[in-house]
Amino acid sequence: MSKPKIKYNFWVSPITPWLLPVVLLLAWHVLTVTGIIPANKLPQPLQVVKELIVSVKSGVLLDNIAISARRALLGFLIGGGIGFVLGLINGFSSKAEILMDSSVQMIRNVPHLALIPLVIMWFGIGEEVKLLLVSLGVFFPIYLNTFHGIRSIDRGLIEMAKVYGLKGLDLYKEVILPGALPSILVGIRYSLGIMWLTLIVAETVAADSGIGYMAMNAREFMQLDITVLSIIIYALLGKLSDSIAKGLERWLLQWNPNYSVAKK
Amino acid sequence: MSEIGKGAMLCLNHVRKYFGEKRILQQVDLTIERGEFIAVVGRSGCGKSTLLRLIAGLEQPSEGLISINENDPATSGSGHTRVLFQEARLLPWKTVLQNVRIGTPGKDKAKAAEALNLVGLSEREDDWPHFLSGGQKQRVALARALASKPTLLLLDEPLGALDALTRIEMQQLIERLWLEQGFTVILVTHDVSEAVALADRVILIEDGVISLDKRIALDRPRERDSGFAYYENLILNKVLGREEPLFQRTAGYTI
Numbered sequence: 062m063s064k065p066k067i068k069y070n071f072w073v074s075p076i077t078p079w080l081l082p083v084v085l086l087l088a089w090h091v092l093t094v095t096g097i098i099p100a101n102k103l104p105q106p107l108q109v110v111k112e113l114i115v116s117v118k119s120g121v122l123l124d125n126i127a128i129s130a131r132r133a134l135l136g137f138l139i140g141g142g143i144g145f146v147l148g149l150i151n152g153f154s155s156k157a158e159i160l161m162d163s164s165v166q167m168i169r170n171v172p173h174l175a176l177i178p179l180v181i182m183w184f185g186i187g188e189e190v191k192l193l194l195v196s197l198g199v200f201f202p203i204y205l206n207t208f209h210g211i212r213s214i215d216r217g218l219i220e221m222a223k224v225y226g227l228k229g230l231d232l233y234k235e236v237i238l239p240g241a242l243p244s245i246l247v248g249i250r251y252s253l254g255i256m257w258l259t260l261i262v263a264e265t266v267a268a269d270s271g272i273g274y275m276a277m278n279a280r281e282f283m284q285l286d287i288t289v290l291s292i293i294i295y296a297l298l299g300k301l302s303d304s305i306a307k308g309l310e311r312w313l314l315q316w317n318p319n320y321s322v323a324k325k
Numbered sequence: 326m327s328e329i330g331k332g333a334m335l336c337l338n339h340v341r342k343y344f345g346e347k348r349i350l351q352q353v354d355l356t357i358e359r360g361e362f363i364a365v366v367g368r369s370g371c372g373k374s375t376l377l378r379l380i381a382g383l384e385q386p387s388e389g390l391i392s393i394n395e396n397d398p399a400t401s402g403s404g405h406t407r408v409l410f411q412e413a414r415l416l417p418w419k420t421v422l423q424n425v426r427i428g429t430p431g432k433d434k435a436k437a438a439e440a441l442n443l444v445g446l447s448e449r450e451d452d453w454p455h456f457l458s459g460g461q462k463q464r465v466a467l468a469r470a471l472a473s474k475p476t477l478l479l480l481d482e483p484l485g486a487l488d489a490l491t492r493i494e495m496q497q498l499i500e501r502l503w504l505e506q507g508f509t510v511i512l513v514t515h516d517v518s519e520a521v522a523l524a525d526r527v528i529l530i531e532d533g534v535i536s537l538d539k540r541i542a543l544d545r546p547r548e549r550d551s552g553f554a555y556y557e558n559l560i561l562n563k564v565l566g567r568e569e570p571l572f573q574r575t576a577g578y579t580i
Contacts, residue, residue, distance in 0.1 A: 221414040224381060224407065225427050225469075235427065239418040316418040316453045 104286040109293070112286040121275075126294065129260060129271040132188070136195025137256050141249070144200040148207025152241070158208075165204060173197040174262055186267040191260060198259040199252040206248025210241030243314055250306040257299050332360035332509035333394050333405065333476035335380065340389035342375055349375045351533035353389070362503060362510045364520035366560065367530040373513045376530065377481050380511065381408045393477060407470035409483040413462035415454040421465050422450035428469035440472035441465070443502060460491035464498070471502060478503075480512040484519065496523055500545070517564065521556045522547050529563055537563050 071077060086106060092098045093105040104112075116122035147165070151158040173194060180190045214237060222236045264273025276291035314320040335357035342350040349372045357363055367373045378384045380391060393406065407428070415424045425437040441447050444464040454462060463483055470478060480499070484492045500523055503510055514520055520527045521541055529537035539560065543552050561567075 215414075217410065217412060217414050218416060220383060221408075221410065222427075224383070227427070235419075236416065239416070242418075314418075316455065318455050 101283075101285070104289055108286045109290050112284075112290050116287070116290070122290075122294075125270060125272050125275050126298075129264065129273070130298070132191045132264075132271065133195060133256050133260050136192045136260070137199050137252070139192065140196030140199035141203045141252060143196070144203035144248075144252075145207050145245070148204045148245075149211065152208045152211025162208075165201075169201045169205075174259065177263070177266060181267050186269060190267045191263045191271075194263045195256055195259045198255040202252040202255060203245070203248040206244045206251070207241060210244030210248075211237060213244065214240035243310075243317060243320075246306065246310050246313065249309070250303065253302045253306055254299065257295060257302070261295060331476060331507035334359045335477065335509065335511075336390075336392045337380075338390040338392070340376075340379065340386045340391060342372070342379060342384070343387045348533055350379075350386075353530075353533075353535060355528070355535065355538075357509060357511070360507045360509055362500075362512070362523060362525045364512045364514060364524035364527045365530060366514060366517055366520045366527060366564065368564065369515060371530045372533045373530045374481055377408075377479050377511060377513045380477075381406060381479050383408075405473070405476040406479065407473065407475040407477070408479045408481060409463070409466055409470050411482045411485055413454070413459075413466040415462055415465055415469075417454050420451050420453060421446065421457070424454065424465055425469045425472055428472035430473055433472075437468075437472055440468040443471065444468045444498065458491075460487050460495060463487065463495060467495075467499070467502075471506070474506065475508055477509045477511070480510065480514075482514055485514070485516075492519075497546075499523065504545075517560050518549075518557055521553060521560065522549075527556070527560055529560060531564075 089103070090106045093100070093103055113122070147161070151162055151165075176194065176197070177190075180193055184190050184193075218236055218240065219232070222232050227235055260271075261273045264271040265277045268274040272291050272294055276288045279285075279287035279291070310320055335355070337353050337355040340350060340353040341348070353376060365373045365376060375384070379386050380393075415421075416427070419427075422434070422437055422441060425441050426432045426434060428440070429436040438447065438450065441450055444467050446461060446464055446468065449457065449461065449465075454465065457465065466483070484495050487495060496519060499510075512520070512523060517527075521543075524541055527537070527539050527541060528535055529539075537560065539556070541556055543556070547553060
């Protein structure tokens with residue numbers, strides 16, 4: 062009896078994760094084309110695609126994506142950078158922790174989006190609003206995870222490093238940073254989500270450009286398709302940044318059996 | 326026996342160690358000759374690991390003095406003391422060879438490869454430590470410790486977690502490298518038979534003092550014959566308090 066050899070493995074195929082989105086898309090299409098969901102509630106997918114082509118051609122969409130991406134990245138670098146450095150300092154020094162950690166924890170428990178009215182009063186709808194909010198949102202996950210990463214390094218490894226005369230920068234480069242890296246990368250991945258979330262909210266309420274503004278502006282003219290397009294773009298950008306973070310994990314944590322794909 | 330002169334000489338003078346109120350080491354006086362292989366045995370909690378940590382400079386004695394190579398300033402310096410811990414303590418984010426390079430002066434690649442060759446793991450140099458067995462990890466740690474040609478090697482129960490066969494292999498490897506390179510070794514272990522198999526001198530620590538300092542006058546490589554059994558029993562009896570004089574003394578205290 063000849064058994065057909067299974068070449069296609071459903072669970073390892075790269076297509077599998079995209080099945081559900083495609084099914085949802087088809088359902089969306091069917092529901093809107095048949096009119097079960099009226100056009101003034103949800104546009105047809107093809108209409109959104111048409112809008113996509115139009116706005117790409119006019120350059121509006123790419124301009125707005127560039128503006129949003131720039132804000133996201135800059136806010137991420139500022140907030141993430143400060144969070145990383147502060148996490149390092151407090152992770153190393155118990156004195157610094159005593160001095161600063163409670164303050165950080167207090168600020169952390171204020172939802173940063175609650176500051177929107179305040180920062181609008183300070184800066185109007187200027188770039189500062191978006192940068193400040195994104196930085197603040199990104200700061201905490203990176204701070205916490207860097208701090209935790211450094212505190213949870215195997216003491217035995219640090220002791221070993223000292224026996225081998227590793228000190229200062231070397232100790233930091235060879236032992237402490239790589240040891241804290243898995244935790245730091247978790248922080249980065251988590252903060253990327255917060256980065257987009259914060260930016261969307263900030264652009265929706267206090268901006269005159271960017272994708273969030275595009276969505277909100279379209280509302281004024283009842284351009285449902287543009288709003289939906291903006292939301293989809295956010296989803297794709299979020300997925301993209303998460304994939305980059307995942308790739309970073311896989312590349313930087315090759316040594317870790319939990320991340321390494323295959324190495325003989 | 327081992328080459329004389331390459332190993333470090335060690336002098337412990339009235340060394341005491343307290344942790345708060347608790348006395349870990351009451352008073353230790355000990356001289357270790359160049360190139361000697363010393364085994365320190367004792368029950369867990371007797372202070373033997375603390376003694377090793379003091380010699381390694383990982384902790385400071387509360388009282389007393391530890392001097393290494395006091396007669397020869399040219400070879401003194403803590404850079405020549407290496408420790409092998411109970412766990413291999415390899416950096417998981419470095420390959421086997423990179424781990425060994427940490428032990429070499431100036432991260433010398435050739436010296437690291439040479440040390441790795443000594444422990445027979447050259448072909449694994451590009452692997453992550455995660456893919457090695459426990460015994461292989463300890464061999465890499467041994468290569469790392471030996472890569473800088475230390476004069477003093479401190480072994481803190483490095484074979485305790487290995488299976489019996491790997492353990493014997495590691496013992497033979499350590500003995501061979503010690504004979505070849507002539508460094509001084511202090512091995513802390515709770516395994517009396519391991520101590521007798523490897524050491525020139527076995528030191529027993531009880532309640533923070535040296536209660537036995539026995540030279541093992543057996544030829545190498547050591548066979549587990551009657552001579553071996555004699556030393557093993559002698560030390561075990563002392564550890565377990567089965568010795569005649571101990572009973573007499575205990576009886577003597579009763580009024």
